[in-house]
Amino acid sequence: MIVRIAYPGAESRQILKDGKRVDMNQWDESIRMYGEVTRSFCGENRYIGVKNILEFYLTQGCKLQIAPRNAIQTMVRMEWSVDEFFNNGGTTTFVDRVAGSLGIHASTIKVVSVYEGSLVVNYDIAVDDPADDSSSSGESASTASTPAEQLAEIKAKQTAAFSTGGMDLGAPITDVELTVIENVESTDNSTDNSSSSSDSSSSEDSAPSKIISGGQVTAPGFPPVIFNMDAYWHPQLLRSKNTDYDAKALRLAQTLANVTLACQAHPCTLLKTGKDTDLDPFFNKNNEWSFWSVFNFNDPSSSDPQGVYMKKSVNVDNNNPGTALSEQSRVLLVYAAQNPKVWTTGDENAAIILAYDAVDASDSKVHLNLRKYNNLDRMKANDSSEHVILPLTNSAAYESKPSFQEVTWHGSIANSEISIFYEFQDGSGNLKLAQGKHGTDGSWTTTVTN
Amino acid sequence: MYTTDGFTAKFNPFHKITYQDEIFYLTGTDRLQNGVQPEKNIVLLDADMTPMSVLPMDLPTHAQMDDIISNHTSPTMKRIGETVALSFQHRNTTEAGDEEYFQFLYFVDLQEFLPKARDIAPQQPPEPQHKSILTRVMNVVVNAFNWLFRR
Numbered sequence: 001m002i003v004r005i006a007y008p009g010a011e012s013r014q015i016l017k018d019g020k021r022v023d024m025n026q027w028d029e030s031i032r033m034y035g036e037v038t039r040s041f042c043g044e045n046r047y048i049g050v051k052n053i054l055e056f057y058l059t060q061g062c063k064l065q066i067a068p069r070n071a072i073q074t075m076v077r078m079e080w081s082v083d084e085f086f087n088n089g090g091t092t093t094f095v096d097r098v099a100g101s102l103g104i105h106a107s108t109i110k111v112v113s114v115y116e117g118s119l120v121v122n123y124d125i126a127v128d129d130p131a132d133d134s135s136s137s138g139e140s141a142s143t144a145s146t147p148a149e150q151l152a153e154i155k156a157k158q159t160a161a162f163s164t165g166g167m168d169l170g171a172p173i174t175d176v177e178l179t180v181i182e183n184v185e186s187t188d189n190s191t192d193n194s195s196s197s198s199d200s201s202s203s204e205d206s207a208p209s210k211i212i213s214g215g216q217v218t219a220p221g222f223p224p225v226i227f228n229m230d231a232y233w234h235p236q237l238l239r240s241k242n243t244d245y246d247a248k249a250l251r252l253a254q255t256l257a258n259v260t261l262a263c264q265a266h267p268c269t270l271l272k273t274g275k276d277t278d279l280d281p282f283f284n285k286n287n288e289w290s291f292w293s294v295f296n297f298n299d300p301s302s303s304d305p306q307g308v309y310m311k312k313s314v315n316v317d318n319n320n321p322g323t324a325l326s327e328q329s330r331v332l333l334v335y336a337a338q339n340p341k342v343w344t345t346g347d348e349n350a351a352i353i354l355a356y357d358a359v360d361a362s363d364s365k366v367h368l369n370l371r372k373y374n375n376l377d378r379m380k381a382n383d384s385s386e387h388v389i390l391p392l393t394n395s396a397a398y399e400s401k402p403s404f405q406e407v408t409w410h411g412s413i414a415n416s417e418i419s420i421f422y423e424f425q426d427g428s429g430n431l432k433l434a435q436g437k438h439g440t441d442g443s444w445t446t447t448v449t450n
Numbered sequence: 451m452y453t454t455d456g457f458t459a460k461f462n463p464f465h466k467i468t469y470q471d472e473i474f475y476l477t478g479t480d481r482l483q484n485g486v487q488p489e490k491n492i493v494l495l496d497a498d499m500t501p502m503s504v505l506p507m508d509l510p511t512h513a514q515m516d517d518i519i520s521n522h523t524s525p526t527m528k529r530i531g532e533t534v535a536l537s538f539q540h541r542n543t544t545e546a547g548d549e550e551y552f553q554f555l556y557f558v559d560l561q562e563f564l565p566k567a568r569d570i571a572p573q574q575p576p577e578p579q580h581k582s583i584l585t586r587v588m589n590v591v592v593n594a595f596n597w598l599f600r601r
Contacts, residue, residue: 270553
């Protein structure tokens, strides 16, 4: 009979018969997977990639063992179609390319699966198992003595090849992940009394290691070189929720990230800000291409005091992004403060709220602060009409980096609903995120969100 | 949540976005680029503040921008009147080791997307229909016919 076992993962496995490995059927380019089990002999087997099904032929009285195999599993995503891949030599050429780039024998490389996305190829590089004396080719991918050393050597060799551009697979590489599967010798290799099929244990040394992500090298210890710019500029989702949500999130990510496209349709510019950081723009004027912003200035080498400033950036050259802006009306708003955010309640004649953090003299700790300026002119004159220092909560050592979420304005900070996200450090030194709400009665309640 | 995907547990200001009835947040955060080297990133978060995507921010080709590829942070996105302003910051370390900053901004004029005044103005009452005498007579006949047969 033909036995098919569906595994939840794609760990490398082998069929052992009388303690010797039975090689999988040859890859069949016509069906783009390993050749079908033809019931030729007990132990004939193949692995069906993507579905993760191990299929083997079992005859009466024949005892087989399924064992994990020491291997480096590699997932490579390339900018190629499946048809292009198979029209350019398919798995044979691919294996030759990997073998040539790594300087190992092609027989140690097994393509597990090939599927669309753009093109994903999963392949294993197996190392000799000392308990198995049936190496089909007599070739080894490594000269190290133990399987663990061999795996480490091949992993290092592959990581270096991919991270330094030394792996030529015929198409631009977008993503590479490696997983080490080490066969841990198990004492319970018992067989059952009829079908003679058993399983031994394996252990993965870690979660998949990302070597290249989005066209950029992310392997530990290697410079984050970008090998594939097209892939790098294309945002990817880090996780999936559901089809509709994923589509929206990806569309939004692509829209926001594609500044080049945005600048073809909308005014945009690059402002060289020197030591002015974390600008929060407000009150832009399209007709004169100008805007106001609050920002941090924290340059110890400057004679200007550190703190929260505001300024007006003017004369933006709409047709020449990157042109430096000139500045007007640079004003120090709060000395020794930082992380300013602005909420405007109307136009330039309406009240403006400024949130920031600063050390409070009462306890020498950093608190969130809110200030109200009656209008833009009063703000330019650094004349605030209301100032609220929010009390620390949740046993915080400090609270900082406020960002407005919602404001229901009733004319003053004291009677307005103001919702703010902020970072704080708890009593154990952990950084936490919290949401605070200032109520119409002047109350301040907070909720830790993580 | 921030320690996944190589992000450091450090929070920065968030900007809420409602996009196609879903809530998202924009923020800046540090990430160990290769397990060793920290790099600033702009990140799109879901409503639960879970990172959904790292935004690479592909700047237009221009002499001053060609070298600006990564290390973006401090994104802000807000509506200012009838404009949406999106800005973010790039940190550059000069060969001398000094840090300098660039701020990139673009403004999307919502005028072209918002309903035009003529579309939302109160509608004029429909003009009275001018019917000929023959049409009126025919209407009377048809109405009478319908009334008789409904009975």
